[in-house]
Amino acid sequence: MSAFIEIARTGCTAIGRHPIRSTVTIAAVLSVLVPYLVGMGLAEGVRQEALVAIGSVDGPDATALPDLYVSGSRFGRRVPIRLAAAEQISSFEGVVRVVPRIVGRVTLGAKDIEAILVGLPQEELAEAVDGTKIGRVIDGELPTSEPGGAPQLVLGSALAGELGQQIGGVIPPILRSSRGEKTPRIVGIFRTDSSMWQSRVVLTTFETAAELFDQQGLATDLLVHCRAGQPAEVSSRIVREVGGVGDETGIGCEVISRSDLESLLPVGLGHREGVFNLVFVVAFAVAILAILVISGFGLSERRRTIGILKATGWQTDQVLLRGLVEHLLLGLIGATASILLAFVWLKWFNGFWIAGVFVSGLGTSPEIAVPFVLAPVPALLAVLIACLLVTIGSVFSTWRAAVTSPAEAMR
Amino acid sequence: MTGAPLATSTLERRYRAGSSHEIVAVRDVSLEISSGSFVALVGASGSGKSTLLALLGALDRPTSGTVRFGDQELSGCSDVELARLRRRMGFVFQSESLIPRLSVWENVSYPLVAQGVGGPRRRQLAESLLDRLGLASRFGALPEELSGGEQQRVAVARALVGSPEVLLADEPTSHLDVESAERTYELFREVHSQGTTVLVATHDPALVGSATRVVSLEAGRVVDDRTDA
Ligand SMILES: Nc1ncnc2c1ncn2[C@@H]1O[C@H](COP(=O)(O)OP(=O)(O)OP(=O)(O)O)[C@@H](O)[C@H]1O
Ligand SMILES: [Mg+2]
Numbered sequence: 001m002s003a004f005i006e007i008a009r010t011g012c013t014a015i016g017r018h019p020i021r022s023t024v025t026i027a028a029v030l031s032v033l034v035p036y037l038v039g040m041g042l043a044e045g046v047r048q049e050a051l052v053a054i055g056s057v058d059g060p061d062a063t064a065l066p067d068l069y070v071s072g073s074r075f076g077r078r079v080p081i082r083l084a085a086a087e088q089i090s091s092f093e094g095v096v097r098v099v100p101r102i103v104g105r106v107t108l109g110a111k112d113i114e115a116i117l118v119g120l121p122q123e124e125l126a127e128a129v130d131g132t133k134i135g136r137v138i139d140g141e142l143p144t145s146e147p148g149g150a151p152q153l154v155l156g157s158a159l160a161g162e163l164g165q166q167i168g169g170v171i172p173p174i175l176r177s178s179r180g181e182k183t184p185r186i187v188g189i190f191r192t193d194s195s196m197w198q199s200r201v202v203l204t205t206f207e208t209a210a211e212l213f214d215q216q217g218l219a220t221d222l223l224v225h226c227r228a229g230q231p232a233e234v235s236s237r238i239v240r241e242v243g244g245v246g247d248e249t250g251i252g253c254e255v256i257s258r259s260d261l262e263s264l265l266p267v268g269l270g271h272r273e274g275v276f277n278l279v280f281v282v283a284f285a286v287a288i289l290a291i292l293v294i295s296g297f298g299l300s301e302r303r304r305t306i307g308i309l310k311a312t313g314w315q316t317d318q319v320l321l322r323g324l325v326e327h328l329l330l331g332l333i334g335a336t337a338s339i340l341l342a343f344v345w346l347k348w349f350n351g352f353w354i355a356g357v358f359v360s361g362l363g364t365s366p367e368i369a370v371p372f373v374l375a376p377v378p379a380l381l382a383v384l385i386a387c388l389l390v391t392i393g394s395v396f397s398t399w400r401a402a403v404t405s406p407a408e409a410m411r
Numbered sequence: 412m413t414g415a416p417l418a419t420s421t422l423e424r425r426y427r428a429g430s431s432h433e434i435v436a437v438r439d440v441s442l443e444i445s446s447g448s449f450v451a452l453v454g455a456s457g458s459g460k461s462t463l464l465a466l467l468g469a470l471d472r473p474t475s476g477t478v479r480f481g482d483q484e485l486s487g488c489s490d491v492e493l494a495r496l497r498r499r500m501g502f503v504f505q506s507e508s509l510i511p512r513l514s515v516w517e518n519v520s521y522p523l524v525a526q527g528v529g530g531p532r533r534r535q536l537a538e539s540l541l542d543r544l545g546l547a548s549r550f551g552a553l554p555e556e557l558s559g560g561e562q563q564r565v566a567v568a569r570a571l572v573g574s575p576e577v578l579l580a581d582e583p584t585s586h587l588d589v590e591s592a593e594r595t596y597e598l599f600r601e602v603h604s605q606g607t608t609v610l611v612a613t614h615d616p617a618l619v620g621s622a623t624r625v626v627s628l629e630a631g632r633v634v635d636d637r638t639d640a
Contacts, residue, residue: 002528002529003524003526005527006524006525006528006530007524007525009530010521010524017513018512301511305510308508308509308510309510309521310494311470311497311502311508312497312498312502312522312569313494313495313497313498313522313526314494314524314525315491315525316490316494318494405470405471406470406471407470407471408471410504
């Protein structure tokens, strides 16, 4: 046991004794893991943000979720839909309820922090956003709209933290409406244990949202709740009949069912992840080669050293243990540094360059705060990969040298 | 102590030189090195001294024949058993054999790491040996900062640090001046007087003079074996 500790200790000190070899090895680990972690962080961030749109985070009570999402359609793209359509759809057979919703991007505060603003009718707010009673996950009050009064907002916990805001605080005007500037007041804050998307969301009434975006009579989409078994019929009727309503011509409408949306989302992201994974596999292979080459640099020296160790009474397993400790530690250092660097890259450098590679529509230097979530699974995987990478590079050559006779290894 | 800690029987070691040619570095060597003896191995350059010592020290495998240490035959030993045997022997290599990135004292004490001896104790043992060999001032130096003779003495200290039963030294004084060589002989004589079996390959008449037995090699064969009174 004491031999184990003494040997492990020599393995640790070996890292400092070969500064160049160690540095190059860590650099190789970084070059693989940092892009991997950044990519994974972005994928998860984008996914979480996308889930906001369908209100399908945290496996909520499915009956409270809408069955159909109806938006306008122009040139095959989703565009806002007129509120008049809501009334029309509510009269359809099989429709229980139609809730108009506004979802939009806003910048808040002096630091121009990006957030997603969700506006729902006041009577809906009390009920649910994603199936949970909103009242249960916020501190403070639910927003109301008083005619002529200040816009009332509920901030996500992370947002509130970044803005340094508390209930009762005011933030610089989000947008200037045609009726002058409004200074929104914060009436509530989501609890920190509420779901991830809520931490970056701004919730307000439909009326306030319409006012802030200066878009009257429009909704981003309509959430349609149907009677069981009816969504398909309702959907086709909406497509058939709603398109031509109102004064605007050329606007059709697009209906997405919740199940479609949920199945589409992972596929869409999965596709990008697939491309990314391919790139990553290539990078991984290159890195293994690089590390093999690196470990080849000191090979004759290491062979000799191992020969000497064996000649002076070290067992093969002890020699291997020394190498393993050295390389696992290097892998751990590399993984830790990678996680830190990935975080810095995403947080402070806003995913410079890589966000553009990974998320379509973003340039080299994204103008929005890129969403990211560094989940524990990719982080753990990173540690595993790093240790594997580094040990694979060395274990074989160490083992080869350790099983040859000392006289030969020392030659 | 009695018996033969080291014995060989019809030992042969061939090296492949090129595709067809073979060199027989050691041939038909049957020796018994009795416990507590001081043996000098002499012979011209290329006569097979280093090869024989490496075989005796369990550092190399014979092409045929056997080597026994105590009652164990080396070819039948597992890796762990071989390591244990090597710990009972100290080996001084003819060529440079220090680990480049380790300091002098670490080099000396490294064999003890595998035996679980703690850092402070290792340091202390290394210190006393290096002091004996006139290297106290080079304690923390790196091998590359040492002269050839200093490196040789560090290697001697390393061979002795585990208090071996057998000391195998391959031309340990070839790079040494008279005074340093004398210190080394003295140390050898001392460990020998404490019961260690000493086997030295050397051209140095002074070291041969310390020996109780002189084995002469020629082209891999034992051609003379004299035991002095
Ligand atoms: N690894 C090797 N490959 C091929 N031939 C070798 C090898 N090692 C030694 N030899 C050959 O074996 C013979 C004996 O070599 P060895 O080193 O045992 O001689 P030595 O008596 O120690 O010589 P010296 O006094 O010069 O050290 C020599 O002819 C040498 O060329
Ligand atoms: Mg020799």
